Amino acid sequence: MKSELISNLSVDCVVFGYDIITKSLNVLLIKRYLESEDKKDVLVNDYVLTGYHVFEDETLDKAAERVLKELTGLNNLYKKQFKAFGDPDRLTNPKDLIWIESQKFNLRTITIAYYFLLKTEDVEVTDNVSKAKWFPVGDLPELGFDHKQIIKEAYEDLKIKCLAEPIIFELLPDKFTINEVQDAYQSILGIEIDNRNFRRKLINKKYIIPLDEKQVGVSKKPAQLYMFSKDVYDKIFQKNYLISI
């Protein structure tokens, strides 16, 4: 039994990759390029999110995971379905129409948008068939369809979730320093944090576990390495009902 694609339903994936070196939150985008038949004009030349239509016998989550796997080769990443985008005119910019015509997509396609969290370094971007490329979330190129809006809303959601859940560690290597965590928060939230207060707060968490290891190969005082224990976190986590209005 061969499975068919659902012609008007897709998933789109906002792939967030944090670059611990440049301290930059990046988005993985795919080049979209089309020339006129005589090759005299460039009709489409911009970027889009990775995404694809959903199969008839596939859950939305599986579709998103499949798309991500195809692009990055990675599994089991943190993912969140954050919004459905389905405006009738979401694909109907002139440029997008040209593109869709060349691809035989349905004009009224609803897309279920996900975001994924990973480390920029975990994706091989150099020899990539899809011409995938990282862009800082604050400095995106020209984007097709409604993907600028989708990224914006993904980022908003991510920022809120960052404050409430320890998903920052999905963006960092298994072993990290306290300052690296601080840098990640600062970069993603666009804020400054006092180092002494932040250190104290983090080190006091039972699920931030100091390792018997320090940084190596740095030309300065090597920092203490820590890991995050999801097990401990889950065990001691308790919902607080603080009403912050």
Place this chain on the structure above:
Amino acid sequence: MKSELISNLSVDCVVFGYDIITKSLNVLLIKRYLESEDKKDVLVNDYVLTGYHVFEDETLDKAAERVLKELTGLNNLYKKQFKAFGDPDRLTNPKDLIWIESQKFNLRTITIAYYFLLKTEDVEVTDNVSKAKWFPVGDLPELGFDHKQIIKEAYEDLKIKCLAEPIIFELLPDKFTINEVQDAYQSILGIEIDNRNFRRKLINKKYIIPLDEKQVGVSKKPAQLYMFSKDVYDKIFQKNYLISI
């Protein structure tokens, strides 16, 4: 130009209504009833959310608003699109198959789920053609499709949002007492709150405005009435970046 329905795309609305008298958060559900041809057997007898397919030229938000308007006659309510449900088997319980056969729906329908907030008393439920009825969110009847799951996730989302934004006032009348707000929080979150601390906290907010009015027609000391000013709230609101992990 006549608009067609999209056969595999629907919106479903979790209509939350707060009953200030019984202090109960309710969900508005619609009776689903089907007899066999000889009328000897009841084939389907349960409840479902209100929802309907989306028109080709309609946004998802408009579709949800249309569905809600048809059921309740109400406009401009607080609404949130909180999740898309699209499992291949989400409509394929035996009971649901019987129902869908009788309704000619598409078996692989993706639904975009919304929730709406209002006051139970604002909906006339008595002479309703859809056989709509309120049920406490904690005491739901048997539900068709995956609607139990949809309601559960809507409620989870609502609880989180309640803590971060002043949406509680969408569930309360324009003029309310402090204790009514407290009751609403307690009922929705399932917690106990200290009355003195809660009063102080709320009364100190600039956007909780005391009126020159007290309760009337109560057989006890009439309570001071307040209103919520969204304008003031929006003006003085500032994002706090407290990392609570």
Place this chain on the structure above:
DNA sequence: CCAAAAGTGTTTCTTATACACCCATGT
């Protein structure tokens, strides 16, 4: 010895929490 980032303590202030009785009103 120098550059660079790591690491460290104390004080103040705000906010949450815990807790029990009197008051005003309608009947």
Place this chain on the structure above:
DNA sequence: ACATGGGTGTATAAGAAACACTTTTGG
């Protein structure tokens, strides 16, 4: 007069915020 829910104050604890210098290391 009484029953009912409305309304009030204080003390403690916890956590957030502000703030500047010393230490350790590799080069």
